[in-house]
Amino acid sequence: MTIKFSVYIATSLDGFIARPDGSLDWLPQAAPDGEDCGYQAFSDSIDTVLMGRGTYEKVLTFGDWPYKTKRTVVLSSGQATIRNDLKPLIESSSLAPCALADYLEATGSKSVYVDGGKTIQSFLHAGLISEITLTVIPVLIGAGLPLFGPLSADVHLDLASSRSFANGMVQSTYVVRR
């Protein structure tokens, strides 16, 4: 398989991607000094966004759809309800991770941004994630939606790079060992 699946996500220091109700108020409103934390470079490197229904519903609340130039797939065990104006831009899928990877590759995707806690967990569990860029925010929120979950075997990663920001965020990129 030549398709690459990457994660680019922020967590609290205690490992949550959102509060239990999905809120993200603990995330810094802006990165320090106009820094985009590598987001644009990451975005330029991917051609497809794959997200879980939970993340899709959250992104809808942000206003303008931010992925207009990317192929986008929303994962749901049922049929995700895609907003009418976004239907030309977004596919819904209920395929299992390996079948979805085969489908995406066969239909032209080369580099996929995997987003959403449960979606990331299921792709990690299936051994499909190649790279994880994790930005850790120096805040403990005590409870929430976890980034990581159960695995059938340990996943070993190599640290490719790490940097810190003036506001205490630490961003590390890990490559999953094969």
Ligand SMILES: NC(=O)c1ccc[n+]([C@@H]2O[C@H](COP(=O)([O-])OP(=O)(O)OC[C@H]3O[C@@H](n4cnc5c(N)ncnc54)[C@H](OP(=O)(O)O)[C@@H]3O)[C@@H](O)[C@H]2O)c1
């Ligand atoms: N901190 C950050 O950088 C960051 C980034 C992204 C998201 N978030 C936050 O994370 C929250 C959403 O995360 P989440 O843990 O709920 O996960 P999610 O992956 O966004 O959404 C979970 C849903 O996706 C579907 N799904 C996921 N994996 C599937 C699979 N293998 N097969 C079929 N369906 C699958 C299911 O939908 P159905 O229930 O319809 O079956 C599942 O309930 C939101 O609050 C969002 O704001 C934070």
